[in-house]
Amino acid sequence: MSQRYARSIANLERSRKTLAGGVSSNVRLGDKPYPLFFEYGKGAHLWDVDGNEYIDYVLGRGPLILGHTHPEVIEATCKQLWRGQIYAAQHELEFELAERVNRIVPCAERVRFGISGSEAVHGALRLARAATGRQTVIKFEGQYHGWLDNILYSLAPDPAVAGEARHPATVAESRGQFSGEDSHLVVLPWNSLQVVEEYLSDHSNEVAAIITEPVMCNTSVIPPLPGYLEGLRELATRYDVVLIFDEVITGFRASLAGAQGRFGIVPDLTIFGKAIANGMPISCLAGKARYMDLIAGGKVGHGGTYNSIPPAVAGAIATLDVLERDGGAVYQAIEQAGTALMQGIREAADRAGISVVVQGYGCIFYLGFPAGEIPGQEGQVVYDYRSSLGVRQDLYNDFVCGMVDRGVRIIPRGNWFLSSTHGAEDVQATLAAVHDVFETIVAPKFGKLVSA
Numbered sequence: 001m002s003q004r005y006a007r008s009i010a011n012l013e014r015s016r017k018t019l020a021g022g023v024s025s026n027v028r029l030g031d032k033p034y035p036l037f038f039e040y041g042k043g044a045h046l047w048d049v050d051g052n053e054y055i056d057y058v059l060g061r062g063p064l065i066l067g068h069t070h071p072e073v074i075e076a077t078c079k080q081l082w083r084g085q086i087y088a089a090q091h092e093l094e095f096e097l098a099e100r101v102n103r104i105v106p107c108a109e110r111v112r113f114g115i116s117g118s119e120a121v122h123g124a125l126r127l128a129r130a131a132t133g134r135q136t137v138i139k140f141e142g143q144y145h146g147w148l149d150n151i152l153y154s155l156a157p158d159p160a161v162a163g164e165a166r167h168p169a170t171v172a173e174s175r176g177q178f179s180g181e182d183s184h185l186v187v188l189p190w191n192s193l194q195v196v197e198e199y200l201s202d203h204s205n206e207v208a209a210i211i212t213e214p215v216m217c218n219t220s221v222i223p224p225l226p227g228y229l230e231g232l233r234e235l236a237t238r239y240d241v242v243l244i245f246d247e248v249i250t251g252f253r254a255s256l257a258g259a260q261g262r263f264g265i266v267p268d269l270t271i272f273g274k275a276i277a278n279g280m281p282i283s284c285l286a287g288k289a290r291y292m293d294l295i296a297g298g299k300v301g302h303g304g305t306y307n308s309i310p311p312a313v314a315g316a317i318a319t320l321d322v323l324e325r326d327g328g329a330v331y332q333a334i335e336q337a338g339t340a341l342m343q344g345i346r347e348a349a350d351r352a353g354i355s356v357v358v359q360g361y362g363c364i365f366y367l368g369f370p371a372g373e374i375p376g377q378e379g380q381v382v383y384d385y386r387s388s389l390g391v392r393q394d395l396y397n398d399f400v401c402g403m404v405d406r407g408v409r410i411i412p413r414g415n416w417f418l419s420s421t422h423g424a425e426d427v428q429a430t431l432a433a434v435h436d437v438f439e440t441i442v443a444p445k446f447g448k449l450v451s452a
Helices: 003-015 026-030 071-081 092-104 117-132 193-203 228-238 258-263 289-296 310-352 393-405 424-446
Strands: 038-042 045-048 053-056 110-114 136-140 185-188 207-212 242-247 269-272 283-287 357-361 364-368 415-417
Touching: 003 045, 053 424, 071 310, 092 110, 092 283, 092 310, 110 117, 110 289, 117 136, 117 207, 117 242, 117 269, 117 283, 117 289, 136 193, 185 193, 193 207, 193 228, 207 228, 228 242, 242 258, 258 269, 283 289, 310 357, 310 364, 310 424, 393 424
Parallel strands: 136 185, 136 207, 207 242, 242 269
Antiparallel strands: 038 045, 045 053, 110 283, 269 283, 357 364, 364 415
C-alpha cells in the first residue's frame, strides 16, 4: 500500500462495501493507480483526500473547459439555487439559453435540454427513426454514444470477435444487451467514406441515421481525414438519411460552435453535454426544425423530471458568457497551452529516445506509445479503431501511474483535456514530469523504435 494514497485506499475499501465496485461509474474502475478520492478543485488543480496536489488534465472527463470552481459559474448557479432548485415548469433562463444555443450553433434551429448525453443520443435516434420511418442506424467502430442498450456496441471490441475491418461485427459491450443482429445498428470503420457510400447505395431504404463523433474523441482523438465529414454530409443528403453529430465532447470545446463550427459542416441533429455548463448536469439535443418539431407536436416523446433544472441552466448561461467574451479569447489561450504541451511531449520523447503518437488539437489531444511502426493513412498514424490497437496500453498505464505520482492527473485511455486555467507554469511543470517519466519508466521498457 502506498502511503501517498493511504486515505484514498482506505476510502475505496470502505466504499466497496456499499457502492458497486466502490465507484458510481464503471469508467472510474480503470483509474490508475487507484480510483482516488478528491475533496477540492480550483482552476487547473485538484487536491485529493491525502493532501496531494495535481495538475488536472482529466477535467471531469471533459466538462471543465473553464477549470474547477470557476467563480462566475459558481456564482450564477448558487444565486439560482436560492431562488429554487426545480419548478417542474418553465422559467425564463430556459429560453434565454435556448436562444443563445440557437445563435451560436449552426444546426440548432430548435433545442431541448436534458441531463445526460446518453439520453440526448437516445432522443436523436428516436427522432431520426420517426422522421424517416426506417430503423437502421450506422455507427462507427470505436465510437461511444452513451451507455444505453440501443447504442453501446463496438466501442472497444476484442479483435477476435470484431469481424472484418471493412465490415465490422456489431459487438455488444455489456451483458444484458440485445445481440448485434437485433440491435438495428450497422457498424462501419471510421474515416473510410467509400465503405459508407457502398453501404448506403445498397441499403439506403433501411437507414434512418448516421451518428458520428465529428472528432473520434473516445478513441485516440482521431481527426477526420480531409473531406470525410463533408462526404458524410453529402451522402446523408443524397440518401435522405439523418446526419447526427455527437458533440458531447467537442461541443463548446472544439470551438464556440463545436466541431461543426470548427469544420464548417452542418449536421441535421446534434448532441451537447459536458462543456456547455462547465460541469453542471445538463445536456442539449438540438437540430433542424423539420426534425425537432416532431417533439414540439407531441409525435415523438421526450421528457424528464430534471430537464432544464434552473441551477444547471444558470450555470450554462454563465459558461457561455465567459466563452463568448472578447471574441472567444478563452479558446486562443486553451489552444496555445495545449499546442505547447503537445510539442513539448514530442520533444521529450525525442530526448528519451522513444516514439510517441501525439494527435488532436490544443483543446483535447491524445498520447500513446506505438508497439512498432504503424502504417499511416494520409499522414495520420492512428486514423480508425483498428489502427488504434497498435499502441501499448500496458506501457501507457505505467506512464499514467508515474505522472500521478508526480502530481499530474491524466486519463488512462490517453486523452488530455485542456482548460482556460492551464497556464505556462502548469505546462512547464507537466513537461518536467513527462520528461522524468519518459526517462525513468517508459524508455527502459520501450526500447528504440521507429518514430511515429
